[in-house]
Amino acid sequence: MQAGGRTFAHNVTPTTHPVNAFKAAVQLAAREAYAGPPLDGPVSLHVEFYFPRPGRLRWKKRDMPALLHDTKPDLENCLKSLMDALTGIAFHDDRQVAKVSAEKWYTDGGSGPRVKVEVEVVSGERTEDRGQRTGVSRVA
Numbered sequence: 001m002q003a004g005g006r007t008f009a010h011n012v013t014p015t016t017h018p019v020n021a022f023k024a025a026v027q028l029a030a031r032e033a034y035a036g037p038p039l040d041g042p043v044s045l046h047v048e049f050y051f052p053r054p055g056r057l058r059w060k061k062r063d064m065p066a067l068l069h070d071t072k073p074d075l076e077n078c079l080k081s082l083m084d085a086l087t088g089i090a091f092h093d094d095r096q097v098a099k100v101s102a103e104k105w106y107t108d109g110g111s112g113p114r115v116k117v118e119v120e121v122v123s124g125e126r127t128e129d130r131g132q133r134t135g136v137s138r139v140a
Contacts, residue, residue, distance in 0.1 A: 019081050026085035026115065038092045039121050044099035048116040049078050053106045064109030075104050082115065090119045098122060 051069050058064065079102055083094035091097070099122055107113060 022081055023085040026082060027089060030086055030089045030117075034090060038088060039090060039096070039119065040092070041096065042098035042122050043091050043096050043119055044122045045079075045083070045097055045101070046116075046118040047079065047082060047100070047102045049075075049102070049104045050107045050111065050114045050116075051104065052113050053109075057106055058109075066105045066108040066111075069104035069106050075102055078102075078104065082117065086117075086119070090117075 049069070050066070053064065053067075057067060079100065083097060087094050
């Protein structure tokens with residue numbers, strides 16, 4: 001689009017898009033779980049997304065433990081929607097999120113879809129150099 005001789009883009013999510021229902025559910029649950037003011041300073045998030053188990057992964061005679069989820073939606077998109085929903089409730093702005101730990105799972109046999117979220121204020125100082133972790137290669 002152009003306006004005033006400048007080109008810009010504007011992304012609009014249709015009001016009927018499923019992500020809006022997800023954000024509304026997150027906001028409702030967050031307000032029920034946390035009644036305080038939005039947190040100040042850098043925060044960390046630990047998130048576990050649990051998705052419905054597809055038919056190909058349902059068994060009648062075997063245990064059904066939670067399994068890692070490796071299909072759509074992308075973990076990055078799930079996190080973005082979650083952080084958008086928590087803005088103004090758990091923290092002032094999603095730019096405060098300085099650390100993230102996130103996982104996607106298919107539910108176990110006895111549970112339904114859900115999202116587990118932990119938000120905490122973190123120190124703004126690094127007290128140690130973590131260096132290289134076991135099993136993780138560094139990319140220069």
